[in-house]
Amino acid sequence: MPGPTFHAMADGRRIAFRHVRGAGPALVFLPGYMSDMAGSKATALLAWAEAQRRECLLLDYSGCGESTGRFADGTLSRWSEEVVAVVAARIADPVVLVGSSMGGWLMLLAGRALRGQLAGLVGIAAAPDFTDWGCSSEQRARLATGETVYEDNPYGPEATPIHPGFWGDGEVQRVLGGEIALDCPVRLLHGQADEVVPPEISLRLARALRSQDVQVTLVKGGDHRLSRESDIALLLRTVAALTESVPA
Numbered sequence: 593m594p595g596p597t598f599h600a601m602a603d604g605r606r607i608a609f610r611h612v613r614g615a616g617p618a619l620v621f622l623p624g625y626m627s628d629m630a631g632s633k634a635t636a637l638l639a640w641a642e643a644q645r646r647e648c649l650l651l652d653y654s655g656c657g658e659s660t661g662r663f664a665d666g667t668l669s670r671w672s673e674e675v676v677a678v679v680a681a682r683i684a685d686p687v688v689l690v691g692s693s694m695g696g697w698l699m700l701l702a703g704r705a706l707r708g709q710l711a712g713l714v715g716i717a718a719a720p721d722f723t724d725w726g727c728s729s730e731q732r733a734r735l736a737t738g739e740t741v742y743e744d745n746p747y748g749p750e751a752t753p754i755h756p757g758f759w760g761d762g763e764v765q766r767v768l769g770g771e772i773a774l775d776c777p778v779r780l781l782h783g784q785a786d787e788v789v790p791p792e793i794s795l796r797l798a799r800a801l802r803s804q805d806v807q808v809t810l811v812k813g814g815d816h817r818l819s820r821e822s823d824i825a826l827l828l829r830t831v832a833a834l835t836e837s838v839p840a
Contacts, residue, residue: 616685628657783814
């Protein structure tokens, strides 16, 4: 894969991205927590878009992947601002946001900011509000005092940090407690064997969205990553069907 291009934010952050031009609506992939645009789902989406001559944008949030900054400074508000800024700078067409795990929370926040440019959403094990349901009362108490907490990482040897700044901002950005005022088509994919984000979260999200065009697909045997060959094939079929059904 060729090296990234960088978008400069007003405060000097440099956001790494890869952008291929083509027909709209444009696909924008939003990685999960501590993930980046080099992951299997992101690269598969980019390769599919190139083959279909469809516009596609991948990016790394600040402090992640090839972007500058410290991960400890990252928040949903900060990363959503970056997504919207890169989209505004590079894409004129309507966009379909494809969000994985935490990226499924970010797609809701960025989608509200994009307003009329938002054409659709695809969530992959979407994890809105995980600072709430994903933290124990003991962890929440420690985070509230400014302490970083660490969780077991099922995909690697190093524990996953949750920084108090991220947690505090996440509590402000919770969306599942009321109506989510988005009206675009939404497709939610979730593995039934997901031990990180309960499948019930996608069902709660479907209920909270104002859109009447929301579909939830539960994948038997699918884990949180949904990165098996069959899972990625499902993602690409879902994206293809959605992009064909919305105006460019």
